[in-house]
Every structure is written in C-alpha cells, then in structure tokens.
Amino acid sequence: MAVAGTPVELVLETGDGDGDREYAEEQLQYLLDELSQLELASIDRAPSPLPPPPGTRNAGAWELGALVIGLGGSGALLPVLVGCVQDWLNRRRSGTIRMKIGDDEIELTAVSDEMRQRALEEFLRRHGE
Template identity: 70%
Template structure:
C-alpha cells in the first residue's frame, strides 16, 4: 500500500465457524469492493509469533484497503459494507482507521446509525 493512501483495516466475521464459508463470504465482499474506486485492496498479514522467523500468514477475514489520499471514499466504503451486511442479514465487519474503530452489523437501528455518523464526522466526512 502506497504511503499517500489512507489505510483502512476491514475484518469480516461471517458469523460461522467454517473457515471455507468465511473465505467465500470475504471473496463476495472483495468483488463488491472492486466496484468502487479504491486505491488498493490487499489481504492483511498476521504478525508472526514472537521469537519466530516467519513472515506471517494471511489473517482470516482481514483486508487492508487504501482509500487514496483524500479519504473521500470512506462514506462510500461504509455504505457498501452496510448494504452488503444488510443483504446477508448476518455477520459483522469491523473498520479501523488509525486508532478509531467501528463495528457494523446487519442491524439498521438508530443507535448504530448514530455511531456511524459520529465515526464519519471524526474523519471529516
């Protein structure tokens, strides 16, 4: 990911203990993410355990997304993820921007909308 990009960490919890199902759901989400003009979409790497020489493995359900330098796509990204979750009617997605994190669910209740509005406000959207 280029240094001028604003990185967002996205972690999908498909709500199922089946890793194959979780990977399938992540692939569906990635396909939809490719429909918006993101700077990058990469699989997130897990840090290797302390004391090992490994380079780390792919973290199940985790992506690193580059929004570009302006961050103007954050509301588009959030809207796409909310819509995707609502169509699935299950699962959660955590979005982390810097030290700020929000968890989105398929619920469209007022409390979640207020939390989302506040998250976007904190990031100038």
C-alpha cells in the same frame, strides 16, 4: 481529519461459530468482488487470522478475514466504502465487520438502528474532510 493515505482495515467476523473455512473464504471473496467495483486506491488481504482456541469465552465468533483498504488522496470515498459494506452486511443478514482507521474503530452489523446510525455518522465526521 482526512483519511488521506491512512489505511482502513476491515475485519470480517462471523457469529455462527461453524468454523467452515471454505464458506468463510467464499464470503470474503464476495465482499472483495463488491469492493473492487469502487474506485479505491488499493485493496489488500491481511494475513488470515486464526479462530479462537476451543473453550475460549467468545469461541462462537471468529474472524473470517481482514482487508486493508487504501482510499487514495482524500477521505471522500470513506462514506462510499461504509455504504458498500453496510449494504453487503444487510443483504447477508449476519456477521460483523469491524472498520478501523488508526486507533479509531467501529463495528458494523446487519442490524440497523438509530443509535448505530448516529455512531456511524460520528465516525464518518471524525474522518471527513
């Protein structure tokens, strides 16, 4: 199934729990700058999510921001987008980006292992030409 016209949602999360909104915005801007170098049809910011309330089970990780990416007429840019995001995470050495297409979602982290690579390849296969 091709991604044609289907938006790709990227949700950037942090695991450090420091709650520094300025830092979060800075990191999201760095990612936006890199994504703008790709030939994507569109990059839009989703409304800013709120961190989980204090005392919640996963209060150490909260969403930094969300982007909605338009790939254009074909899914050929999906592997390029994934490569850019994975490279950005690896250089940053922390955080997580959830990539979602419709109801299908994969979580990308700076950790690269064989199992995660297979999951990523399967995700790309499902949304390839």
